[in-house]
Amino acid sequence: EPSMMTIDNGSDITFTCSALGGPNNTFIWVRSDELDEIFESYIQPLLNTTPVDVSDIISELSDIILENGTTTLVIESINATLNGGSYECVVINEAGLGRNDTTLYVRPVITEQPIDVETEVDNIVILTCIADSFPAPEYQWEMRNRTSGEFEPIDGETDTTLVFDPIDYEDYGTYRCEVTTPTINE
Numbered sequence: 001e002p003s004m005m006t007i008d009n010g011s012d013i014t015f016t017c018s019a020l021g022g023p024n025n026t027f028i029w030v031r032s033d034e035l036d037e038i039f040e041s042y043i044q045p046l047l048n049t050t051p052v053d054v055s056d057i058i059s060e061l062s063d064i065i066l067e068n069g070t071t072t073l074v075i076e077s078i079n080a081t082l083n084g085g086s087y088e089c090v091v092i093n094e095a096g097l098g099r100n101d102t103t104l105y106v107r108p109v110i111t112e113q114p115i116d117v118e119t120e121v122d123n124i125v126i127l128t129c130i131a132d133s134f135p136a137p138e139y140q141w142e143m144r145n146r147t148s149g150e151f152e153p154i155d156g157e158t159d160t161t162l163v164f165d166p167i168d169y170e171d172y173g174t175y176r177c178e179v180t181t182p183t184i185n186e
Contacts, residue, residue: 004105006105021091028068043060054093075104106133119167125164129160139178141154144173162175
């Protein structure tokens, strides 16, 4: 498997794992961060015995196992918040344990678009833009330049909301929310 994969929200993905060692390899799939939390305390001591007791290791990992006994992990209908992150294939046999991880990055998708607003001067106007990605998205609000027609970043406006408190005539225009995930460079 590659060390990272990039996918769209809503897509399906299959991770595949293989091992050269053996015999009697047991394949399990876990989230890397969950394995890291318990590895030194619970798993490492079990690896100091010969032969390694595979069932003891699986028992210690039982609460975090996503798949057991298969070389593939299938995740359907990816949700960036729930599914983005690192996954690990753990291969265990009586000789020891091997680990291979891959990180699943999920491209940003805007889940709440800003809406058109008609208002009067001195009112409070709030535009909202919400996106989902892994890692978490970064926001940049932009305003269309009335002369060039090009969108230009608004300094300091990097939140999910753009607030006009109060709105004035000079704020009239077209705005958009740009969402990026810097670690995804495509």
